[in-house]
Amino acid sequence: MTLIDRILKSYKLLIAIPAAITLIALLLVTFNGLNESVDLKGGTLAELTLHKSVTQAELESLLREKLGTGDVKVLSIRGERATVQFGADLDVVKVSEALRGTATINSYKSVGPVLSRQAMNQIYWAIGFAFLFMSVTVFIIFRAPVPSLAVILAAASDIIIAVGGMSILGIPLSLASVGAILMLIGYSVDTDILLTTRVLKRRKGSINERALGAMKTGVTMSISAIASMAALYLVTVFLMPEARVLSDIASVLIIGLLADILTTWLMNLGILRWYLEVKS
Amino acid sequence: MNRKVSKFIKDYRVLLLIVLVVASITAISTMGIQQGLDLQGGSLIQIQLERPVDAATMNTVTSVLDKRLNIFGVKDVKVRASGDQNVIVEIAGVQPDQVAKIVGKPGKFEAKIGNETVLTGSDIVSVQSPIITGNEWEVPFRLSPEGARKFAEAARGKAGEPVKMYLDDRLITSPEISAEVATGKPVTDVRITGAENSKAEAEVQAKEIETLLKTGSLPVKVKIVGVSSVSPELGKQFTEGALIAGLLAVLAIALILIVRYRSPLLVLPIFFTTLAELILILGAAAVIRWNIDLAAIAGILAAIGTGVDDQIIITDEVLSGEGRRTRRKFRIKDAFFIIFASAGTLIAAMLPLAYIGFSRGATGIGLLAGFAFTTVLGVLIGVFITRPVYARFIETFNVAMRK
Numbered sequence: 001m002t003l004i005d006r007i008l009k010s011y012k013l014l015i016a017i018p019a020a021i022t023l024i025a026l027l028l029v030t031f032n033g034l035n036e037s038v039d040l041k042g043g044t045l046a047e048l049t050l051h052k053s054v055t056q057a058e059l060e061s062l063l064r065e066k067l068g069t070g071d072v073k074v075l076s077i078r079g080e081r082a083t084v085q086f087g088a089d090l091d092v093v094k095v096s097e098a099l100r101g102t103a104t105i106n107s108y109k110s111v112g113p114v115l116s117r118q119a120m121n122q123i124y125w126a127i128g129f130a131f132l133f134m135s136v137t138v139f140i141i142f143r144a145p146v147p148s149l150a151v152i153l154a155a156a157s158d159i160i161i162a163v164g165g166m167s168i169l170g171i172p173l174s175l176a177s178v179g180a181i182l183m184l185i186g187y188s189v190d191t192d193i194l195l196t197t198r199v200l201k202r203r204k205g206s207i208n209e210r211a212l213g214a215m216k217t218g219v220t221m222s223i224s225a226i227a228s229m230a231a232l233y234l235v236t237v238f239l240m241p242e243a244r245v246l247s248d249i250a251s252v253l254i255i256g257l258l259a260d261i262l263t264t265w266l267m268n269l270g271i272l273r274w275y276l277e278v279k280s
Numbered sequence: 281m282n283r284k285v286s287k288f289i290k291d292y293r294v295l296l297l298i299v300l301v302v303a304s305i306t307a308i309s310t311m312g313i314q315q316g317l318d319l320q321g322g323s324l325i326q327i328q329l330e331r332p333v334d335a336a337t338m339n340t341v342t343s344v345l346d347k348r349l350n351i352f353g354v355k356d357v358k359v360r361a362s363g364d365q366n367v368i369v370e371i372a373g374v375q376p377d378q379v380a381k382i383v384g385k386p387g388k389f390e391a392k393i394g395n396e397t398v399l400t401g402s403d404i405v406s407v408q409s410p411i412i413t414g415n416e417w418e419v420p421f422r423l424s425p426e427g428a429r430k431f432a433e434a435a436r437g438k439a440g441e442p443v444k445m446y447l448d449d450r451l452i453t454s455p456e457i458s459a460e461v462a463t464g465k466p467v468t469d470v471r472i473t474g475a476e477n478s479k480a481e482a483e484v485q486a487k488e489i490e491t492l493l494k495t496g497s498l499p500v501k502v503k504i505v506g507v508s509s510v511s512p513e514l515g516k517q518f519t520e521g522a523l524i525a526g527l528l529a530v531l532a533i534a535l536i537l538i539v540r541y542r543s544p545l546l547v548l549p550i551f552f553t554t555l556a557e558l559i560l561i562l563g564a565a566a567v568i569r570w571n572i573d574l575a576a577i578a579g580i581l582a583a584i585g586t587g588v589d590d591q592i593i594i595t596d597e598v599l600s601g602e603g604r605r606t607r608r609k610f611r612i613k614d615a616f617f618i619i620f621a622s623a624g625t626l627i628a629a630m631l632p633l634a635y636i637g638f639s640r641g642a643t644g645i646g647l648l649a650g651f652a653f654t655t656v657l658g659v660l661i662g663v664f665i666t667r668p669v670y671a672r673f674i675e676t677f678n679v680a681m682r683k
């Protein structure tokens with residue numbers, strides 16, 4: 001018996017690995033929580049180009065004094081670039097006047113409470129309906145409850161693990177990371193559909209052989225997607241740190257795709273084998 | 281081999297792809313690709329009305345705002361309604377502070393004598409260009425005969441009393457009623473005057489008042505609820521960065537495919553299919569004048585990522601089958617079952633986002649509409665146009681490729 005055969009034999013135990021990681025991720029999100037970006041909690045984020053060198057404390061006190069608000073945080077100063085966050089949605093006119101002579105605004109984002117509440121609300125609906133529509137499509141495709149549920153469960157696990165990763169790494173919940181989560185719903189289901197189709201529909205070879213063939217294809221798919229996202233991540237982090245939209249999307253997808261390898265080939269495959277064993 | 285090549289080229293799917301790629305390149309080079317504000321630099325200002333309004337009122341609001349911005353000399357402005365309570369203003373080039381100043385005001389004009397309102401914005405028929413003398417400015421305007429009569433009646437016998445002129449409840453000027461006006465003779469030419477600290481400030485102030493008077497008042501109170509802007513320099517950096525990222529992503533994928541398949545003959549067609557997909561997506565975007573912004577780029581990356589996935593599925597299905605033709609056909613059918621199923625789920629997952637984007641416009645999560653739209657567009661182009669051609673290619677040449 002080869003190692004792979006031995007591993008495949010104990011599939012029921014292997015289901016526990018992604019299940020445990022999902023549980024840990026769930027606990028992390030519950031207790032460690034998620035940051036919310038300016039999009040969702042409201043506030044102002046400004047990227048500045050500094051015209052003279054100031055320290056973090058100097059810039060902070062300058063803005064506090066001129067804007068008359070204590071809720072100013074200079075997130076970073078690197079060379080002549082600075083990122084500043086304000087608690088409230090500030091009038092861009094006042095901010096640019098306060099900065100006159102010290103810095104100019106490179107990018108500015110201000111979100112009022114009305115808008116942030118609306119966005120937060122829409123996010124729940126969008127993710128909820130995306131997941132629901134995906135599930136319905138999966139049921140239509142396979143028309144068998146257990147295999148369909150296995151796919152849906154694997155997708156749910158991926159999302160939870162990805163959100164858990166966001167919690168550890170401090171990636172904020174934002175419109176960008178929500179985009180990544182929606183993308184993940186599509187991406188993660190790909191490999192699950194491949195696996196389920198190959199195992200259930202093919203006649204040739206044993207279940208293990210079919211699963212191994214699917215795994216070869218599926219892992220190539222996942223690794224090429226991870227590689228392209230890693231390229232995106234590295235470029236955004238080193239070349240354009242202001243394009244946080246893209247680096248957030250990339251990192252959430254990398255975590256989710258790594259999780260997908262586990263959930264597809266340990267959890268989804270395990271459930272499928274269990275299902276076929278009970279059926280026969 | 282030659283026979284195979286000509287058979288491949290003559291396939292209607294291949295011909296269709298060639299025609300569409302040529303058409304897309306033509307469309308991109310003639311119409312250009314519209315870049316979103318985050319790539320070309322610019323501002324997006326989200327305005328909320330005090331209450332939901334009907335279509336006619338919304339029309340008035342957007343046209344008043346549009347007129348104001350034009351008069352103020354802001355170029356490349358797009359003002360559009362989003363739902364029944366929001367207006368979105370997009371401006372190329374960064375002037376969010378100027379725009380915020382001019383847009384957020386209802387522009388309500390009132391002239392009062394004592395506590396009585398004697399003139400409102402609707403009495404104004406025309407506004408002349410401001411006159412600047414040193415630090416002082418004046419904006420002359422003309423009243424309707426009806427307005428002038430109303431004013432004259434109210435002013436009769438009140439020489440020396442101030443006429444308080446308010447713009448958006450802010451007292452701008454309060455000239456005294458002259459003896460001539462106090463006789464009750466209607467005067468149609470009136471002016472608002474003031475003084476600032478400098479000539480430049482006087483110019484700005486006068487222009488603002490002229491604009492507000494000229495464009496009349498907004499029917500409802502408006503409030504700026506969100507501003508987001510990116511400087512042109514940063515936008516250029518984003519565009520370049522996205523290009524480099526896309527290139528590196530393709531290289532990374534190619535590397536992995538070379539390691540996996542060890543055959544350039546297989547990796548090259550995947551590369552070309554991916555390129556064709558990118559060209560078709562951008563071509564379609566050029567034709568329908570869809571804005572490519574950072575979110576749309578992420579969507580294109582997602583679509584292309586699934587495209588590569590699909591080609592891996594097709595390749596593996598065909599390579600794992602025996603060389604017999606019928607068997608290969610079967611395999612490709614199997615592969616397309618998986619491809620259509622995953623495309624279906626991805627589109628299903630994007631639908632809610634696209635719906636919010638189209639129904640609510642670019643507020644909140646609607647900012648991601650470009651992402652959802654390009655993903656769906658890319659996936660559709662892929663499953664119906666480019667991936668069948670790749671499958672056809674593998675089917676036709678696969679024997680030659682197998683060692």
